[in-house]
Amino acid sequence: MESASRILRKVLREESFYFFSSIGNYVGKSAASLEEFLEKIKEINSRSLEFHLYRGDFEKWVDEVLGDAGLAERIKELRNRKLVGNHLQDQLYLTILKRCNELKKGLPQSV
Amino acid sequence: MKIKRQAISLDDLDWKILQALQENAKQTYSETGRLLNVAHSTVYERIKKMEEHGIIKKYTTVVNLEKAGMKHITAVMSIITDPKESENVAEKLSEFNNVLEVYTSLSEELLIIAKVVAEDQGELHSFIAHSVAPLQGVLRIRTSIITKKHKEEGFPVGSNFNFSNDVDTDK
Numbered sequence: 001m002e003s004a005s006r007i008l009r010k011v012l013r014e015e016s017f018y019f020f021s022s023i024g025n026y027v028g029k030s031a032a033s034l035e036e037f038l039e040k041i042k043e044i045n046s047r048s049l050e051f052h053l054y055r056g057d058f059e060k061w062v063d064e065v066l067g068d069a070g071l072a073e074r075i076k077e078l079r080n081r082k083l084v085g086n087h088l089q090d091q092l093y094l095t096i097l098k099r100c101n102e103l104k105k106g107l108p109q110s111v
Numbered sequence: 112m113k114i115k116r117q118a119i120s121l122d123d124l125d126w127k128i129l130q131a132l133q134e135n136a137k138q139t140y141s142e143t144g145r146l147l148n149v150a151h152s153t154v155y156e157r158i159k160k161m162e163e164h165g166i167i168k169k170y171t172t173v174v175n176l177e178k179a180g181m182k183h184i185t186a187v188m189s190i191i192t193d194p195k196e197s198e199n200v201a202e203k204l205s206e207f208n209n210v211l212e213v214y215t216s217l218s219e220e221l222l223i224i225a226k227v228v229a230e231d232q233g234e235l236h237s238f239i240a241h242s243v244a245p246l247q248g249v250l251r252i253r254t255s256i257i258t259k260k261h262k263e264e265g266f267p268v269g270s271n272f273n274f275s276n277d278v279d280t281d282k
Contacts, residue, residue, distance in 0.1 A: 018244040023236045024186060024254025026244045 004106035007068045008034055017061045021048045034066055034103075038096045046089045053079050053088065071099045119164050124149065128157050129167070129268040136170045183228050185257045186235055188243065190223040196248020197221050203246050209238065220250075232256070 016032040019040065027048055031037035041049065052058050056079070063072035074095050083091055121129075124147065131143050140151040140158070147154070161167045176183050192200050197215060204213045204225050212226040229235035239252060 013247070014241070014245045016245065018240050020236070020240065020244075023232050023256070024188065024239045024252065026239065026249070026252035028191075028251040030244070 003067075004103040007066050007071075008100070008103055008107070009066075010036075011065055015065050017057075017065075019044050019048050020051060021045065022051055034062075034068075034071075034096065035100055038093065038100055041089060041093045041096065044089075046085045049088055049092060050084055053083075053092070058092075068099070071096070074099070119160070119166075121161075121166070124153075125157055125161065126268055128154060129161070132158075132167070133265060133268060182230055184231060184235060185226065185228050185260075187255050187257065188223075188225045188227055188239065189253045189255075190225065190243070190249055191220045191251045192223055193248040193250060194221045196246075197223065200246050200248050204243070207238075207242065 010033045013032070016030045017037060019027050019029045019031075021027050027044070029040050029044060031040045053075070056076075059072040059075040059079075062068050062075060075092070078088065078091055078095060081091075127147050128143060131138065131146055138146075140154040143154045144151040158167065190200065190204075201213050201215055201223050204210050204223065207227075209229060210225050210227050214224045216222045216224055227235065227238070229238055235254070235256070239254060243249065244252060
């Protein structure tokens with residue numbers, strides 16, 4: 001439960017994920033939490049997603065900043081499947097959505 | 112276009128001394144004096160005066176990194192910022208040792224242009240992703256990696272300098 005809230009927490013500006021289209025080219029969108037990351041996946045150009053996926057940036061951020069090694073492993077599987085374009089966008093979205101829902105179930109219900 | 116002078120006015124000798132120093136800042140006062148047909152004490156006084164007034168900002172060494180065996184890449188970042196945060200972003204960028212030059216410029220959007228060096232593309236990207244993009248007020252960044260340097264000079268203070276596009280040709 002503590003782990004779920006930790007993974008879903010909002011991180012510092014310096015720890016946020018910044019989306020780039022290529023080396024050094026920041027597109028102006030960032031995510032400070034896993035849920036924000038989920039929202040941004042739909043807004044970001046799939047080429048940016050490809051850029052980050054094949055550099056291992058997503059799994060690194062999810063593992064090292066959010067502390068979710070399991071999700072990092074699922075993202076790595078997407079990379080191994082060599083997904084690109086809209087298919088990648090959809091699969092990444094579904095993977096993160098599923099994980100968000102799992103984590104939220106582990107949180108105490110507000111009264 | 113006229114060159115805006117500093118608070119003190121410089122005469123022809125001052126400009127000649129500056130030109131000589133730009134060509135070789137290591138030359139002694141005596142060598143400069145001999146070159147310009149004036150006493151070394153005169154050169155010394157003129158240089159001290161220009162140093163005190165900040166006209167001569169510093170003496171530096173231009174290192175040829177390739178010959179020094181230092182693997183590196185140079186890139187130019189164009190950073191679009193929130194106008195309210197622009198000065199702050201420029202100041203923060205100036206604090207990084209690997210950022211060599213920082214400028215704010217006028218364009219359709221407020222732009223900061225900065226020259227940055229890194230060991231390789233991976234280090235460059237990491238620096239921009241972790242140190243530049245998170246700065247408050249940074250909206251977008253476009254980075255161009257320099258592949259070849261065609262010219263790099265300081266402002267030419269020579270007396271023949273003008274702002275026209277005249278090219279010296281052998282006639």
